[in-house]
Amino acid sequence: YDVFITSRDNLKDSLPTEESIITLIDKLSNQKEVNISNNNFNLKLASLDLKPGTSKLVSSEDNYKEFLLSNGIKVLYKNTDFDKDRIYIKLTKLEGSSTLEQKEYLNALFLPDILNNSGLGNIDYKSLEIYFKGKNFDVSPFIDDYMQGFTISTTKENLIESLNYFRTLISKPIIDENILNSTLKSNAEIIKNRDFSPKSVFKKSLLSTLNSDHPRRRMLELDDLNLISEENLNNVFNKLFTNFKDYKITVTGSIEETELIKVLDTYFANLPTKSESVEPKNLNVIYPKDSVRKTVVQGIDKKSTVVLTYPYHGEFSLENRLLYGAFSNLLNILLIEDVREKIGGVYSISSRSELEKFNFGENYLQIVFSTDTKRTDEVIDKVKEVINNIQKGNFSKNKIEDVQKNYELNFETAIKTNSFWNNFLEKKNLISDYEFYTPMRYNSIVNYNSIVEFSNKAIDKNNCIEVVLLPEKED
Template sequence: MDNIISVMANDRFSELVREPGSPFSDMGGFVTSITRTKQVFAFIATPLSGKEAEARQKMIEEVERLKRFGFTSAEFERAKTALLSSMEKVYNEREQRRNNALVREYTRHFTQAEGTPGIDWEYDFLKSNLPNLTLDQLNQIAHIYLDSKNIVYMIEGPEKEGINYPEKTTLLAELEAANTLSLKPKEDTFSDQPLIANTLKPGKIMKESMNEVLGFNEILLANGIRVLFKSTPYKEDEIRMTAWSEGGSSLVPESDLPSTAYAVGVINQSGLGTFDQISLKKKLTGKLASVSPYINTYEEGFSGSSSVKDLETMLQLTHLYFTAPRKDAQAYERYIRMAHTAFENAALDPANAFNDSLSAIMYNHHPRLLPQNVSTIERINHDVLFTRFTERFANPGDFTFLFVGNINPDTFKPLVATYLGSLKTDRKQETWKDNHIRHVQGPLYREVEKELKIKKTTCYIHYLIDQPYTLDNNLQLTTLANLLRLRYTATIREEEGASYSVSVRGSASKRPLPIATLVINFNTDPALYKRMLGIVHDELAKIANQGPNPEDISKVKLNLLKQQAENKQENAWWMQTISEYDRDGIDNLTGMEARIEALDGPSIQVLAKRFIENNNVREIMLMPAP
């Protein structure tokens, strides 16, 4: 019951957020426990900047509407459909449940007296009883929660000049006045037309082949689209999708970069085809399928996932992103208002300001790297945004698609031929453009001072070397990063007590130039940061001069072997592995265990020495202002 009530409340309020002129950046409602024995109906709203009073009044009004009239039959039916669909997926994957999910369930059993009859019983019970639940019964239970003593109202907002939040007496008076409001029941509209109204003519499959190295199939469609797929047994009810095409924002003029950077966000808020975002969400009720486009610096593409039975829906959504993205002025204006508010509030956090400074310093203030702030938002143009999005996805024939999961080839191939094979394409193949975005050369040291509530220093250390993008180089880099993480935990955390944790990341990239980086960052006492910086460099130098500790090497290798064994049971890992193999020729499967076992001190020592001798290091500190 609580689940259905929460789903319906959140769906209703998400619609309110998307209405023209809405004062909300976000709003939700849910049944929750404030103590082990007391449940409440909680409502939480995040106002747009300058709309605080209006948002508060609107939230009170909508809660009052819910109290008087309850939920609608359409809301009720959608919530039941969504709940049953969600439970069906859990049931289908019952043999692959993770231990932590069971631990959480047993914990709730002992701490909250939650029953643990098992998913088989729960799913059968839901299927048998959910159809018998009536809207009147549910509204009666919701009304108990909506008693004035059981409601919690929350307004989120920043502490800044110009925003005045109400006193307790004012808020209580506003709540009391809600009883006198003239309200009507919620109207629920819904269009049951198909996602794609016209009949599609399937394209032909021109060629099929099997990759014996990683065990995936390849299909070449007549329109030039490549489709790779691998059937796996790891998740009974999951199919994942990714797609990529070279180009990205590297092909966009500098003046259009702000619009391009936020194009996906706006398009995602605009719906697809004849459906705006609200009606699309209603249409997809009970469907476990999602697709999201992306545009990054060097490529554009999609990520998506679905249940087995909703594969067709995922492909329909993908088809529509190519053929019918929506240009919705109201959705655009709403997105801009929300982004404006988000960045205004983010600017109050010194950590966000530091991240902008960090990016500018690291890339020598390159004009194609945009700050995440209000000034960038104000440079967005809706027409330019829509044009650049459609340009990036104008030629599906330039895309490679990859699917991994519980795939039946006999049903999969006709669907792919229909929804991808029917797309109009040309034979033009784009590639990305090198706009000379490079890291600033080190050695470099900078201090950024900000007013901080908590007096701490954030240390960011970035080593860089030129290095070919190969499997062995990448594996050695990962090993070095893991070794340093062990050393910094032992020194900075355990011996010095100077930081709770030290993050160490080793990453390799191929574009625009092949490089390898080590990034170390942590928070510490301003009085200690200089000594901690010394430890960071000393530990890397020790590995470069003396080689790594054999015991540490053994720990890292053991952990890498464990990760490899676990990764091979994950669809997400296979997605990444097949993608990297197809694009870069990197095979992260064949003989990987032997490669890990063969890792030794001398090879890691050589790599560490290259980082030290290159001396291309950037140290950037966030310091409390004096």
């Protein structure tokens, strides 16, 4: 055996001795092998008594079909052959942890992982690995701020098994005490060691500065873990995953319509849908209204890391979303040319835009880069100059052609993937007038004049949140 142990200096006295490590290895080596019978490899979920519902074809569009289930759930479906025998199903509901109290919200952060690892129905956490032997599917719950649901990815061969797994998970979930305690212990260690990581300290400061110390936009603390319990986890599960009213379903992949109808009738049209509706709640996350500069001095890395955030000013619309993304793509081209190549000021640099309909205005443009510590202010000023030049129209018009060409190349690749259609159908289910943009339609909207006009509306140069990570003083 080879054993290699590393530690921080302040913990070296608590490291195990060579003798204790040898003793442990000898103990493990002398343990008897566990005899697992063949029957254990054939673990099966207990049978379900599901009374089928009905599904009705509502419309057939160019790129998808719409079904309405007898319990009121809407389903959008597209048959594809991109991944041969893969099938993707997603259930989504606008609500998420936004409707929960702070204690419940903290439990919602842990619930999906604990559910995934605790077992379900007649299969406990110790048997999960054996149960999944030879199977190829995944069923995962998720909880975001304003949305929750399940993703199901499976082969055709494992479709029915994955659906039985899903229905067992929502009817007979397990919150295992061992998994819960292990999760809390590992997170406690992460939190204890976090202050020794400059990146973690920087992230903590970034979240605090950008989100005005909002309790839903901060990193976890040790005291938060005291609120995580089996009772609280079950309460969150019951609130989010037992009433499927207002849920939407998308299905893409290698499944024929006749088989789909059987699946919808057997596993989805009979999902419980209680009468009450619950809508997402505005968390009122407020970004600073003026420009802010926060500097974090931590670590010994001989470079600075900078995050510049410009809160979005404007309304949500599909065209604005398109223009925001185009602006970010144009900005990336110019930042590489004017900052990285011309002045050699950064090791890496990129921007990204966030503009969604259901996040109550938590939208922004964010630019991230690293640079030499002595050039930090110079590069920040240069980045702002590039943005200002776009707003003034001081850039070559052929850069817009580059943005258009990049979009066309990406579109031609993306449209031949299930992920593209999964994303399209999910958004279509939530936004009735949602459409994807072909390159021709994209080019009719994204041009020199529209980008200049949009950038002046969306970005206020006097509303920039700067958070900078600098190393501690060098000798």
